[in-house]
Amino acid sequence: MVGLVLEGGGARGAFQIGAYRALQEMGIQIEGIAGTSVGALNGAMIAQGEADLAYQLWWDIHPARVFKVNPREMEYFNNLAFSRENLPRLLKRLREIFSKRGLDITPLKELVNEVINEELIRESGLDFGLVVVSLNELRPMELFLEDIPRGKLADYLIASASLPGFKVDPVEGKRMIDGGLHDNMPVNLLVARGYTDIIVLRTHGPGRYRRVRQKGLNLTYISPSDDLGGILQFNSETARTNLQMGYFDAIKTLRQLKGFKYYLYPWDNDYFLDCFLTLDQEIVRDIGRAMGFKGGSHKRMLFEHIIPRYCELLGINRQLDYEDIGLRLLEEIAVRCGLERFNIYYLDEFISLVKAHYHSNVGNTKNTRRDLIKHNRVWSRDARKKLLDETVEPLFRGLVEEKPPKPPPLTGATEITEPRPLT
Secondary structure, three states, X not given: OEEEEEOOOHHHHHHHHHHHHHHHHOOOOOOEEEEEOHHHHHHHHHHOOOHHHHHHHHXXXXXXXXXXXXXXXXXXXXXXXXXXXXXXXXXXXXXXXXXXOOEOOHHHHHHHHHHOOHHHHXXXXXXXXXXXXXXXXXXXXXXXXXXXXXOOHHHHHHHHOOOOOEOOOOEOOEOEEEHHHOOOXXXXXXXXXXXXXXXXXXXXXXXXXXXXXXXXXXXXXXXXXXXXXXXXXXXXXXXXXXXXXXHHHHHHHHHOOEOOOOEEOOOOOOHHHHHHHOOOHHHHHHHHHHHOOOOOOHHHHHHHHHHHHHHXXXXXXXXXXXXXXXXXXXXXXXXXXXXXXXXXXXXXXXXXXXXXXXXXXXXXXXXXXOOOOOOOOOOOHHHHHHHHHHHHHHHHHHHOOOOOOOOOOOOOOOOOOOOOOOO
C-alpha cells in the first residue's frame, strides 16, 4: 500500500498539488492519504478524485478567496516574513486581530463547502485522515473518515486549517484549531494504519513535527527546491510558480534527476571532475588571486582553496561530489542570465543555452572592487555577490570549453513539459 502525507503550510500548499500531478502522470496509485491544515484540504480534493479542480483553484487563487479583509491589511500579511526578527510585529498584529475576534475566513469556508464532496471521499475506498486540535479539551485529535460524523467533514477540514488568529466556528460544540500545533506532517497517522511505503509532500510550514519511530519504512520526501513564499501569501503569481515547482521537484525526486534549482538528466559522474582537472592554470591563478590565495600548485589551489570557497559562497555542503559542485556553479550562471527554470535539460543542451544567453544578460564585472576581506568566513550578501561576480565568469569559460556527450534519456521522462492551467 502506498500512502500520501501532505504537510501543513498555508499558501505553500500549491506545491503539493503540482507534485501530485506528477505522481498521477507516473501512474502512482495512492491508497491512503493523511494531511494537516492545507494538506488536509488538498488531500480531500485528491481523495474525491478532483486534483485537476484543485490545480485550477490554486492557479487562480487570490486573497479574497480565503480572507475577508481590506486590501491594505492583506498586503501587510503578504509582505511580512514569518521570522524571529518579525515576531514582535506579528504578535502585536495578532493581538489587534484577536480584539476583533480573529481574521475572518468566511470566503475559505464557503469555498470548502462548495468544492468538497464528502460522499465522493467516503465512496473512494481510500483511507483518509486529518489532524485537528481541540481547544476545549486541550488535546489533539487524529481522525480518519470513520471517526467523523457524516455531514461534518468540511467542518473538520476547515478546523484543521484554522491557524491561531482565524475566526473559528465550533464543530460539534467544540472549538478546534490548526492541527499543525500537534503534528504538521502526520506520517505516523498512516503508519498506525499499516502503511510502510509513504510519499511525503513537504512545504516546510511552521508547526510541530512528531518523530517517526517506526522502523522498516520506505519514506520518500518531495521537498521544495526553492522558497515557497509566506504561508498567507495567497496570490496567483506565487501559486503558479509553486505549482510548477511541485511538479518538477516531484519528477526530480522520483526520476532521480540532477540539479539544485534546475532539472537535468544524469550524465557521467566524472564530467565535472575532468573539467576541474583540465582547467587552465592561468584561470585558476586569476581566480585564486581574486580570492586572496597565493602560492602552491594551481591544482592544489583549486581543490583545497577555491572550490571550498565557492561552496561557502553558494551555501552548499563542501562534502558534495564534484559533479554536484560543478553543476551548482553552472546553475549560478543560468540564474543570472534568466534561463527558463521549469524544463528538463540534457547537460550539453543546458550548457549551450547558458552560453547563448550569458554575454547578453550578464553585465561586465571586470571593474568589481577587490577590497573584500579575503579570508573572512563570515560573508555578507554583498560580499558574496561581489566575489561571485568577479570570479564566476572566468571559471564558467574554463569549465565549458569541452561539450559533454549527450546522455541517454530516462524512460518515461522525455516528454515532460511545463504544466499549464486546465482549459
